[in-house]
Amino acid sequence: MLTVENLHKSYQVGKTTYEVLKGVSLSVGKGEFVAVMGPSGSGKTTLLNCISCYIPVDSGSIRLGETELSRLDENELAALRNQRLGFVFQDFLLLDGLSVRDNILLPRIIAGRSDQSMEEAADRLCGVFGISHIRGKYPAEISGGEKQRTAIARALINNPLLILADEPTGNLDSKSSRAVIDTFRQARSALGATIFMVTHDSFAASFCDRVVILRDGVVWRTIERGEKQRGDFQDELLDGIREMGKE
């Protein structure tokens, strides 16, 4: 599904070049829920932005299915972003002037795919995420949890290959964080969604199949959940992060 190989990315600030990603390799299989953790400045958002095609890479390969992203031109990248990727942001970014249903439909409208089946697809997602009764309401009239579910439904409306989430629980209390993670898990079990999430939150990460820990622009360690209980997996993640701090 997603394969990143030996990815390098640097930023030029004045005359100085800062190398941020120094050969990152990882993969995410179809239907997997994978988190990226790591200290501030380790390159997590940069990695996500490279995969999202928001910033060019210096070298290395990013493949989505059979498509090598570096070979795409601007139009093809825009189409890929609109149609094959779904995005969930920290503050969810719902448009206040649109109803819940129209917010969910927005990527399809942008992609010019406003066919007859679109309302049905939106209604089906509302059903999956328990927001059918608020379809006609506006963001100011719904709860925080309903906003989150609307944003995740919007990320899924184009039936994307991959959902990219940047700190989706970053601003939330633990109850709301849990609701976001439950919605992702539901998206995976009911719709087969593949999710790649950057997070600082070991609780959120402990629901994933695998956690990739970045340090100084490389993958320091990958920890698999396997058959572990969620709490044990979270302890292992916290131990790993502590151990990394000591090295």
Ligand SMILES: Nc1ncnc2c1ncn2[C@@H]1O[C@H](COP(=O)(O)OP(=O)(O)OP(=O)(O)O)[C@@H](O)[C@H]1O
């Ligand atoms: N546009 C940019 N120009 C120059 N340097 C940048 C730019 N964006 C990020 N950086 C630098 O690259 C490094 C990695 O940033 P990045 O945002 O990827 O880290 P992060 O792991 O997501 O951090 P955090 O957890 O704090 O969000 C940091 O040192 C940051 O200052």
